[in-house]
Amino acid sequence: MKYILHTVKASLRAIAVTATLGLAATAAYAGGGDYPLDKAPDRVSSNAALQNGAKLYVNYCAACHSAVSVRYSSLRDIGLTDQQIKDNLILNGAKVGDVMTVSMTPKDAKAWFGKVPPDLSVEARARGTDWIYTYLRTYYQDDSTPTGWNNLVYPNVGMPHALWQLQGIRTATFEERKDPKDPSRMEKVFVGYEQVTPGTMKPQEYDDNIADLVSFMSWMAEPMQLQRKRIGVVVLLFLAIFTFVAWRLNKAYWKDVK
Template structure:
């Protein structure tokens, strides 16, 4: 479970770094042939992981569940139950509850063309380097339904929810 938490928070902490980092890509090859950047390794930095948890809850957990994770696993990065309740649980969930969302799969399909994937599964399946690069390679594309596109996952149905942190980019 800690690995999932580290992966999720590492991915989300990367969103805070996108302002400082450009489109420069590392030479690692992805499955689709797009070169992947190496995600920053900050899994032993609790302050960074806590910031990542905050970013995840505020930007990702609205559409994407992390149903293999419970809020109480945030204790692993130094948070108290009270801090979790006050800052990271934004609904009526309890600290021991799974990180689920209220949007149904049917609603997800209607809104985005398909149900947004569970990020606790996606983080394990794709890995941090893929997710890190994915978040950094959105660009403005007025020909798509969301107005955004992605170099790693072309024609993705997800809008660029982190654009205010990263800024607008052209292809």
């Protein structure tokens, strides 16, 4: 029952976030096309990856994004003790049993970013892990935007690049090309990045950390997903065995009937 209530709550919240913020699985980039999404590594079964993702979430996401469907105490399920949670993951004076909220008010958030940042406990369900993984890796510096940043997956996004110190500062290069669907129309096509300043992480290291962060967000969206999958496998095996037994019983029962 607890799992069912959590799933229903998360699903309803995902619908609300989607309706409010116009979420989509993919978004048009500067050229007006659909930017291809990279496959996000699935590390939900790795406690080490989830713990690193939780650290990144708290340090770079939790200042603006809440996760009201998750309590700090839920982090015990990824191998953390209450003391580790208190010492490393609670930065706002909350208690271990509290939900992961933010101190920033919706009014301030709307004034600073143009809209209230979405709740990240359901973002992986609303957008998909591939979308988030690609989105967090396709920021580039753009002085024409209010925040000074832009994104290939979500053009003119109101959120600045919170992880820029890790990835470094880079700009994007575009070319004007004819639209293959309409030769009379020109479109801007992304051709590559230019690294302006290096980050504290190398590109592969940054990608690995983003994979951990996205896996943690996927776990937050459904903490019971591994258990659900294990139960699903058991149920399918049971049904397969039961079907075989029923087939043999049926054959034995009707063998003398002509």
